[in-house]
Amino acid sequence: MSPVSPVRPRAEPAQLLDLAVHAAVQAGQMLSKGRSPGRPEVVCTKSSPTDVVTEMDRASERLIIDRIRAERAGDAFLGEEGGYLQPANQTLVRWVIDPIDGTVNYLYGLPDWAVSIAAEQSGTVLAGVVHVPERGELFTAVRGGGAWLRRDTQRGRDAEAVRLRCAAEVPIDQALVATGFGYQAASRAMQGEVVAALLPAVRDIRRGGSCAVDLCSVAAGRVDAYYERGINYWDRAAGGLIAAEAGALLGGLPGQPPGPELTIAAGPGLFEELQRLLATLSRRPGA
Numbered sequence: 001m002s003p004v005s006p007v008r009p010r011a012e013p014a015q016l017l018d019l020a021v022h023a024a025v026q027a028g029q030m031l032s033k034g035r036s037p038g039r040p041e042v043v044c045t046k047s048s049p050t051d052v053v054t055e056m057d058r059a060s061e062r063l064i065i066d067r068i069r070a071e072r073a074g075d076a077f078l079g080e081e082g083g084y085l086q087p088a089n090q091t092l093v094r095w096v097i098d099p100i101d102g103t104v105n106y107l108y109g110l111p112d113w114a115v116s117i118a119a120e121q122s123g124t125v126l127a128g129v130v131h132v133p134e135r136g137e138l139f140t141a142v143r144g145g146g147a148w149l150r151r152d153t154q155r156g157r158d159a160e161a162v163r164l165r166c167a168a169e170v171p172i173d174q175a176l177v178a179t180g181f182g183y184q185a186a187s188r189a190m191q192g193e194v195v196a197a198l199l200p201a202v203r204d205i206r207r208g209g210s211c212a213v214d215l216c217s218v219a220a221g222r223v224d225a226y227y228e229r230g231i232n233y234w235d236r237a238a239g240g241l242i243a244a245e246a247g248a249l250l251g252g253l254p255g256q257p258p259g260p261e262l263t264i265a266a267g268p269g270l271f272e273e274l275q276r277l278l279a280t281l282s283r284r285p286g287a
C-alpha cells in the first residue's frame, strides 16, 4: 500500500509575504550597494550570447533562498538561476524567484530591474513581491487582499502603502502598451513583425526591459497593457498576482492561461481586444 502523504495546512499568505518582502529588500540592498562602478562580471550565458548571468544574479538567488530556508526549512524553490528542491509534494509551499528580472538593465546601470519573489501552494500564487531598488519601490500582493505600492523602502522609512488599480476600459487606439523581446534572434524577428503591425493600432509602445516591472506598471496604471512571448514563470509569478489584484486580467492566447506562448495583462475591455488582435497577428505567416 502506498503511503498517504500528510495533508498540509494552507500556508498563511500574509506571513509568506512578510518573509518574501524581507528577503527581497535584503537582496535589493546587496544588489544596489554591491554593484561595481563598471559592468558586473558576466559569468555565463543561457539561451543566446546576450542572455547573460552575472555573479550578482547568483549571489542574489543564494541570499534569498538562504533567508527563506532559515525560517521555512521544508519549502521548495524554483529559481531562475537553478534554485533547487523541486516539490515532490504539490502541497508544499514553493518559492518562485527571479533574483534580478531585467538583468541587462542591471548590467548597463539602468534603473528598471527588480527582485521578484512569489510563494505558491498547490499551483496557486498566494503572495508576491516585486522590489525595484533603484526606484525605492516595493509592490506587493496577497491573493484576495489587493495590490499595494510602498516607496522609499531602501531608505528604511515605513512609507504608507498605496492601493493600486489598473486602468480599465481603455480603447485600444488610446492604449500605451509595454512589451519585451526574447534573447534569440529568430524569436526577436517574429516579435518585431508583431510589434510593427500593432504599433499603428495603439497609442504607443514601451520596452522597459523587465517583465516583473512591466506587470507592476500595469497594476499602477503607468501603462495600459503588457504582452510578451517567451516569458518564464519566474518572470511573471509575483508581478502577475500584483497585476491581477489591481484589477487586471491575465491570459495567453484566447482560452489559454498566460504562458511561454503568450502573456497578456490589461484592464477589462482592453484585454479582450488586445488578445484578439495578438492572436490574429501571431497566426500571420512568419509571425
Ligand code: LIP
Pocket (backbone or CB within 6 Å): 080, 098, 100, 101, 102, 103, 104, 179, 180, 181, 182, 183, 209, 210, 211, 212, 228, 231, 232, 235
Ligand atoms: C527578462 C524579462 C524581459 C524580457 C526578457 C527576459 P531576465 O528577464 O524580464 O522583460 O523581455 O526576455 O526574459 O532575463 O532579465 O530575468
